[in-house]
Amino acid sequence: MPPSSPTTSAVAPASAQQDRVDDGVGRFQQTPLAQEVAFLTARARVRGNALANELLSDLDLKVRPFAVLAMACSGTNPSQRELGDFLDLDPSQVVALVDRLEERGVLQREPDPRDRRSKILTATEAGRELYAQAAERTHEAEAQTLQGLTPAERDQLRELLIKIVY
Amino acid sequence: MPPSSPTTSAVAPASAQQDRVDDGVGRFQQTPLAQEVAFLTARARVRGNALANELLSDLDLKVRPFAVLAMACSGTNPSQRELGDFLDLDPSQVVALVDRLEERGVLQREPDPRDRRSKILTATEAGRELYAQAAERTHEAEAQTLQGLTPAERDQLRELLIKIVY
C-alpha cells in the first residue's frame, strides 16, 4: 500500500512527508537498546514532536504552547498549577507559556473566586479558532506518524499507552 | 491486582516505586489532548526517563550516556556519525558524550581503517562491566513502567512502537 494518499488529511506540505523511516542505520535495530520500550518511546516522541512542530509552524505555534491552548479550550477550567502537573511543566514554565498566549489574545487568566491565589485559564474566541486550526495540524501529524498501523492497531497503541501513563 | 510486587525486579529503591500514577488531575484525562498518541508518548517518555535516570544515578550515568555506552557494547562498531543518526543526536552532542565516556575509560575511539575520517566506537572491559550493571537498572525501570501491562501486552506495545518508529 502506497503511503502517498493521506486519508484524514487536511493539510500536507510536501516537506512533511515521512514515507518510510530509515536512516541507513538499520543494522542497529537488532541491538538490545533498540528493543527497549523506553528507547522506542523516546524515538517516537522526537519524531512526532518534530513533525507536529513543522505542521504547526505556519500558525506560529509549537507543541508545548499548543498543549496549553488545548487545555484552556477543553472546558475543564484548569488552574496554572493543575495544568503544570498534567503537562509535566514547571510552574515557572507555565507562567512563561501563559504570558505569551495571553499577550497573543488567545487565552485569559481569571481569578478563582474560591481561592484568589490561583488563576483559571480559559480560551478566548480567537483562541478557540486558533485551536481548531491547530488541532487539524496535530491530527494530520498523528495520521502520518501512525500511517504504518491499521485503525485497530492505532486504538490498541492508544489504549496500551493510556494504561502505562495514567 | 495490586501493583505492589515487582516481578522481574533486580534493584528497587523505595523512592523509585511508582505504584499508581495519579496527579489528582484525572479530570483532564477525557480531554482531546489527553487522547492524542503524541501526548501519551511524550508523557511516557518523561516518566520513563525520570525513573531510569533515578535508577542509574548511583552508577553516575544518565539515559543518554547509557544509550551511547549500549551502542558501543553492541558489537556493531558504530561510527560517531552513525550513532548520532540512530540516537537522534547532533554530531557535536556525540562529541561531548563520547569525550566524557572516553575520559572515564569505558569506551574508545578507534580509527576506521577504511575511512580515516571516521572513528569507530568500542567499549573497554570496564565499559562492558558498567553496561551490564546499568542494563539491570534500565530493565528494572522498564519493568516498573510497564507493570500495568500483561506480558502479552508488553510485547504488543513493543511491536507497535517498532512499526511506527522504523
Added chain:
DNA sequence: TATTGTTATACTCTATAACTATA
C-alpha cells in the same frame, strides 16, 4: 567538492530558589 569529526557559540528548555499574596 563533499563528508567526518571537532570547536565555539548561541539558543531553548528545564530546574532552583526567593519573593508576594493569599489561605
Added chain:
DNA sequence: TATAGTTATAGAGTATAACAATA
C-alpha cells in the same frame, strides 16, 4: 505554616556555523 503564582537565574540540552583532515 503552607500554597499559587511570579521572578530571576543558572544549568542542561539542543542547534548552528566554521574549521581541519580526509575522501
